[in-house]
Amino acid sequence: METLRPKSIDELAEALREAAGGGKRIRLGGNFTKNRMGGPSPAPDVVISTCELRRIVEYDPRDLTISVEAGLPFAELERIAGEHKQMAPLDPPFYAGATVGGVVAANTNGPRRRLYGACRDLVIGMKFVTLEGKLVSSGGMVVKNAAGLDMAKLMVGSMGTLAAIAVVNFRLAPRPPASRTYASSFSTLAEAFAARDALLRSPLQPVAIDLLNPAAAARIGRQGYLLVVQVGGSEAVMERYARELGRAAVEGESEAELWRRIREFTPEFLAAHPQGAILRISSTLSGLKQVMGAISAPIVARAGTGVGYAYLDDAEQAARTLADATERGWKAVMEFLPEKPPAGLVPWPAPGDDFAIMEKIKRMFDPGHLLNPGRLYGRL
Amino acid sequence: MIPQEAKRELAAIVGPKGYLDRDEDLALYEYDGGVDMARPEMVVFPQTSEQVAAIARITAKYGIPMVGRGAGTGLSGGAIACQGGVMISFARMNRILEIDLENERAVVQPGVVNLDISLAVDADGYFYAPDPSSQKACTIGGNVAENAGGPHTLAYGVTTNHVLGLECVLPDGSVFTTGGKEVDLPGYDLTGLLTGSEGTMALVTKVVVRLMRKPEAVQTLLAVYDDPEDCGRTVAEITARAITPVAIEMMDGVLLRMVEEATHAGYPMDAAAVLLIEVEGLKEATEEQVEQIREACLGCGAREVRMARSPEERDLLWKGRKNAFGAVGRVSPSFVVQDGMVPRAKIPSTLRFIRQVSERYGLLISNIFHAGDGNMHPIILFNKRRPGELQKALRAGEEILEHCVAEGGSITGEHGVGIEKLALMRVQFSEDSIECMVRLKRLFDPEERLNPGKLYPTHKGCLEIRQPALRPGAILY
Numbered sequence: 001m002e003t004l005r006p007k008s009i010d011e012l013a014e015a016l017r018e019a020a021g022g023g024k025r026i027r028l029g030g031n032f033t034k035n036r037m038g039g040p041s042p043a044p045d046v047v048i049s050t051c052e053l054r055r056i057v058e059y060d061p062r063d064l065t066i067s068v069e070a071g072l073p074f075a076e077l078e079r080i081a082g083e084h085k086q087m088a089p090l091d092p093p094f095y096a097g098a099t100v101g102g103v104v105a106a107n108t109n110g111p112r113r114r115l116y117g118a119c120r121d122l123v124i125g126m127k128f129v130t131l132e133g134k135l136v137s138s139g140g141m142v143v144k145n146a147a148g149l150d151m152a153k154l155m156v157g158s159m160g161t162l163a164a165i166a167v168v169n170f171r172l173a174p175r176p177p178a179s180r181t182y183a184s185s186f187s188t189l190a191e192a193f194a195a196r197d198a199l200l201r202s203p204l205q206p207v208a209i210d211l212l213n214p215a216a217a218a219r220i221g222r223q224g225y226l227l228v229v230q231v232g233g234s235e236a237v238m239e240r241y242a243r244e245l246g247r248a249a250v251e252g253e254s255e256a257e258l259w260r261r262i263r264e265f266t267p268e269f270l271a272a273h274p275q276g277a278i279l280r281i282s283s284t285l286s287g288l289k290q291v292m293g294a295i296s297a298p299i300v301a302r303a304g305t306g307v308g309y310a311y312l313d314d315a316e317q318a319a320r321t322l323a324d325a326t327e328r329g330w331k332a333v334m335e336f337l338p339e340k341p342p343a344g345l346v347p348w349p350a351p352g353d354d355f356a357i358m359e360k361i362k363r364m365f366d367p368g369h370l371l372n373p374g375r376l377y378g379r380l
Numbered sequence: 381m382i383p384q385e386a387k388r389e390l391a392a393i394v395g396p397k398g399y400l401d402r403d404e405d406l407a408l409y410e411y412d413g414g415v416d417m418a419r420p421e422m423v424v425f426p427q428t429s430e431q432v433a434a435i436a437r438i439t440a441k442y443g444i445p446m447v448g449r450g451a452g453t454g455l456s457g458g459a460i461a462c463q464g465g466v467m468i469s470f471a472r473m474n475r476i477l478e479i480d481l482e483n484e485r486a487v488v489q490p491g492v493v494n495l496d497i498s499l500a501v502d503a504d505g506y507f508y509a510p511d512p513s514s515q516k517a518c519t520i521g522g523n524v525a526e527n528a529g530g531p532h533t534l535a536y537g538v539t540t541n542h543v544l545g546l547e548c549v550l551p552d553g554s555v556f557t558t559g560g561k562e563v564d565l566p567g568y569d570l571t572g573l574l575t576g577s578e579g580t581m582a583l584v585t586k587v588v589v590r591l592m593r594k595p596e597a598v599q600t601l602l603a604v605y606d607d608p609e610d611c612g613r614t615v616a617e618i619t620a621r622a623i624t625p626v627a628i629e630m631m632d633g634v635l636l637r638m639v640e641e642a643t644h645a646g647y648p649m650d651a652a653a654v655l656l657i658e659v660e661g662l663k664e665a666t667e668e669q670v671e672q673i674r675e676a677c678l679g680c681g682a683r684e685v686r687m688a689r690s691p692e693e694r695d696l697l698w699k700g701r702k703n704a705f706g707a708v709g710r711v712s713p714s715f716v717v718q719d720g721m722v723p724r725a726k727i728p729s730t731l732r733f734i735r736q737v738s739e740r741y742g743l744l745i746s747n748i749f750h751a752g753d754g755n756m757h758p759i760i761l762f763n764k765r766r767p768g769e770l771q772k773a774l775r776a777g778e779e780i781l782e783h784c785v786a787e788g789g790s791i792t793g794e795h796g797v798g799i800e801k802l803a804l805m806r807v808q809f810s811e812d813s814i815e816c817m818v819r820l821k822r823l824f825d826p827e828e829r830l831n832p833g834k835l836y837p838t839h840k841g842c843l844e845i846r847q848p849a850l851r852p853g854a855i856l857y
Contacts, residue, residue: 058788062616062725063754085622107564118563120572121541134812142721143753144538144793146527146576147801147808148835149817153540153572162568174622200484203596205661236664282562284483306483307564333566348566354556358568360823377566 003047009069009127009135009166012050016164017133019046025370028160030071030099034106036270036336038159039347039378050101050164057167058141061086065124065141067169070101077170086172089116089207091259093266101165107157110263111208111230114304116173119156125169126152128162131366135166143171154361159375162365176232179207180241180249181258185217185224192225193289196303199229200285204244207232209304210262211288216298216311219269220261227303228262230255265300269311270336277318279310280335281325291330295321309335315342326350333377348377355379382421382465386442390424390466393434398472399424409467412452412459413514416799420447420461425472429547429555429585432468436583437553439466439829446551447831448579450491450519454526455717456798458578462833468583470521476500477586484591485544485561490521490584494528497589506591509536512794513702520587527576529794531701534752535626535660536592538794540575547586548574551830561588573820578796579831581824595660599670600688600697603677608632608653608747610681612728615751617676618657619724623669628752629656629701635708635746635759642707645700648684655682655751656701704748705759712744712761716773719795720784722754733783734758741776743769755793756784774800782807797835805837 006012019026027044031051053069054076061084068077074092077100081087091110092103104126109118116122125139128151138151155165186192192211199206208230217226231241242249250258261268266278283291284306291308292299297317301308312318315338325332326349334347351358362380365371374380382390391399400406400423410419426432439446445465452459461467474491481504486497494515497508511530512518518528524546529538536542545559559571574581605611611630618625631639632653640647647654655677659669674685688694700707708715722730731747734756738745749756758780762773781791781804791797791804805814818836822828 060723060725062619063723064619065723109564117537117541120569121537130816134816135810136813136816137809138813140721140790140808141723141788142755142790142793144529144533144721144750144755145790146529146719146792146794146796147790148797148805148813149820150527150540150572150576151816151820153569156569156572157564157566158568174619174624177622200593203593203662205593205595233662233665234668236668237662240662240664280564282564284480284485284561286482287562306562331560331562331565351567352557352565354558354570355567357556357570357823361568361820364819364823380567 001044001047003049005049005052007052009053009129012048012053012164012166013129013133013135015048016129016131019048020131020368020370023368023370025373028164028372030102031097033094033097034102036339037106038375040337040341040345041372041374048164050166051099053166056080063141064172064174065143065169066172067125067141067167068100069167070099070165072100074098074100074103081172082175085175087175088122088170088172090119090122091263093263095263100168104156104168105158105160105165111210111259111302113302114209115205115207120153122170123152123156123168124171126155126165127167128155129164129166131163131371136163139169141169160372161362161376161380162371177234178238179230179232179255180238180251181255182229182245182249183222183258184227185222186227187224189225189289189293192227195227200304202244204231204241206230206304211292211301211303213292213299215296216265216300219265219298228258230259262300266309266336273313275314275338275340277312277315277334277338278336279312279318279322279325279332281308281310282306282331283308294328297321314338319345322349346378348379351379382444383442386438386444387422389438390422390435393431393438394424394426398426409449410460412457413455414457414798414800416457416460418460418462419464420467421464423467423469425469427472429549432549432583432585433553433555435466435468436549436551440552443827443829445829445832446583448521448525448583450522451493451517453514453518454522454796454798455719456526456792456796456800458526458796458798458831458834459522462799470519473585480561481506481591483561486589486591488520488587488589490519490524490587492520494518494520494523501591505594507594508589509533509542509592510539520589521584524575524584524587525577525579526796527794529750529755531627531629531750534628534750535624540572542590543571543575543587544590545588546571546574546584548582548584550582551825551827559588578798578835580821580835581830583830597663597666598658598660598694599666600694601657601670601673602686602697603655603657603682604648604651604684604686605653605655605682606651607681608731609728611653611655611751612731614655614677614680614682615724615727617680618673621672621676623659623672625657625673625752626660627656627658628750630654630747630749630751631656631701631704632747634744635704635748638711638746639700639704639707642710643700643703645696647700656697708746708759708761714762714764714770716760716762716777718756718758718760718777718780719792720756720781720789721793722756722784722787722789724754726787726789727751727754730756730783730787734780737776737779741772743773743776745776754789778804799834802837
């Protein structure tokens with residue numbers, strides 16, 4: 001099968017136009033680190049990768065914004081911003097291989113979203129190429145922009161089913177001078193949530209609040225319900241947190257290693273479980289408690305945001321858990337699928353009443369259903 | 381023209397006290413905070429989403445244009461009935477439906493006043509972050525339409541970052557919901573697409589917003605300068621020190637004197653510019669940051685840095701800022717306010733450019749802006765009785781916005797495109813980009829009946845029916 005790696009945005013436009021014109025089914029991506037994500041996609045006629053589009057388009061650290069091409073590895077973006085003590089704190093999984101475009105298209109977010117927001121918040125502008133080969137821009141290089149429709153929002157989380165992201169502009173955040181992480185184990189779910197609730201009600205402003213159930217904690221060598229809280233700021237602020245949160249904090253290398261394991265929980269699980277699957281359950285801060293009470297498989301939860309990730313060892317168990325979650329009225333998808341998904345699996349069981357409009361949008365951009373078909377959780 | 385039969389059907393939905401159609405009543409709805417005027421043929425006041433849907437179905441049957449309206453405070457003409465038709469006022473859909481502190485959410489109707497959300501949760505220690513200057517009057521529905529900002533959006537983000545779900549009515553009367561209290565829902569982010577679409581794609585009948593925990597400490601400083609460009613350097617220096625204030629507002633000397641005469645906020649009358657800077661957060665953080673900011677200001681040429689010592693002093697400093705446009709109105713009966721965005725580092729050069737424009741056109745331009753994020757609001761003063769001066773002021777404004785785009789910025793940061801900036805859309809966006817926007821709009825509104833003549837620079841705009849008849853104190857672009 002042919003794999004195209006356009007070296008310029010013009011080449012990307014040409015590749016898309018030509019493939020679409022020939023009615024070819026296109027698999028679009030960056031480094032394809034997340035092949036099991038989203039849905040079973042039929043074999044493509046052509047693969048188009050943006051991995052050779054890796055220029056820094058614009059970066060003036062004084063503006064706290066950066067514009068980069070979609071194929072730039074996310075880690076490289078963070079390294080460049082880090083040289084100026086700045087960061088794009090999305091903490092996406094598959095950190096080492098993922099490209100900027102892939103992170104944004106898949107809307108993969110991480111622990112620090114509690115304070116800094118997710119892809120939809122940090123992306124301030126975008127250029128994308130349609131199947132007609134047209135370059136469309138949305139937003140810009142300023143942190144506030146009310147000009148025109150915010151079309152970049154459509155591309156965030158679209159899994160490459162609408163158009164090819166070519167350039168992404170981010171707002172950056174200054175890196176706090178110091179950082180600490182408090183990891184505390186609780187023997188019951190109720191105690192862990194009581195501690196989280198106290199934190200949320202306090203004036204403290206943690207960067208991240210993650211909660212792992214015992215099955216998940218065990219996988220990273222910990223035990224019990226593990227509440228992991230990151231804080232950032234000056235030394236005086238660190239002292240305040242030490243007074244308030246008491247228990248021993250980790251910092252430096254061991255802090256980075258703890259968060260690396262949480263961030264990479266998903267890729268490490270997938271590598272170890274070819275027939276495993278991961279559910280993403282979008283809940284609320286309070287609803288998360290029911291979710292974690294009902295599922296005994298490993299769960300890593302963004303406990304300050306309300307999103308839980310459940311890790312199921314085999315396809316059947318995953319499908320059952322998804323059906324059960326849907327029956328309970330939870331908003332769940334199978335985010336990552338088994339390598340050989342069971343026939344008839346629909347990773348997104350219950351779209352809402354806005355789905356008809358989503359279908360119209362898909363048809364507008366891709367009337368022939370050629371671009372990453374099925375990649376949006378089997379539905380689009 | 382709305383057929384009599386359609387009027388009767390619309391009246392039947394909202395009842396005899398739920399609509400206006402006499403000319404003298406409609407005249408009150410022919411303008412908003414912008415300059416353009418156009419009279420609707422009927423204003424209806426629905427009280428439920430079902431009524432909004434029923435109204436839409438009738439307009440669909442008769443092919444009548446519709447425009448939604450909140451408090452009419454918008455500055456870009458977004459809430460006027462360009463092509464007549466039915467105006468849907470959300471004034472009576474003003475209930476807070478649910479406050480869910482446990483989940484940091486509130487569910488509100490579109491006619492709820494922005495500030496009322498914060499007031500409703502204030503005693504519990506929460507607030508709703510986006511705070512447009514009109515927040516005592518403007519409604520959440522209007523904020524969603526325009527993706528409104530405000531001084532404190534520097535740290536907290538704008539409306540789109542705080543709206544998580546919508547209930548919407550399409551022009552054909554069908555109803556759908558997007559998003560919800562939860563995040564990361566699968567599918568395309570329609571909430572994000574609709575926020576800022578200026579009421580051209582759907583009528584919003586319910587909004588899920590994020591509530592935030594109120595910070596423990598707030599510190600407000602006023603830095604006084606003899607050279608406005610030093611303000612721009614200060615902003616860069618604060619950024620370089622890795623401090624993110626919640627607000628950095630700049631006012632130049634011209635504006636300062638007008639504001640001081642109107643509000644007696646205690647601003648120095650002889651300064652060339654001031655920065656109003658606010659930090660929020662933990663007590664320990666704000667104490668340190670205030671010291672750092674003071675150093676930065678003095679190091680960048682501030683002649684004096686004052687600190688608000690009490691909540692009253694803080695309120696007084698903000699009173700001057702938030703009432704600035706009223707203060708200008710006392711001095712000059714007519715003025716144009718721009719809403720240009722530039723990257724932060726381009727603030728000093730843009731200030732220079734604005735001064736050149738002022739000299740070239742012989743018009744007084746004063747500057748007030750959200751300096752922290754590069755959102756410039758130059759105010760162009762003019763005398764409408766002098767023939768041609770309005771056109772000159774508008775042209776000067778356009779030149780400033782063109783400069784903003786050339787510097788990598790935008791023609792609007794928080795007011796929206798509306799009517800005045802239609803032509804400038806082509807300065808900022810390519811034909812392909814505009815075409816993509818128009819096609820998306822038509823998916824929602826194929827007959828182009830919803831808020832026609834706004835946002836998209838198609839040829840069907842209402843520029844030809846624009847009436848440049850300025851009221852005293854009118855705010856224009």
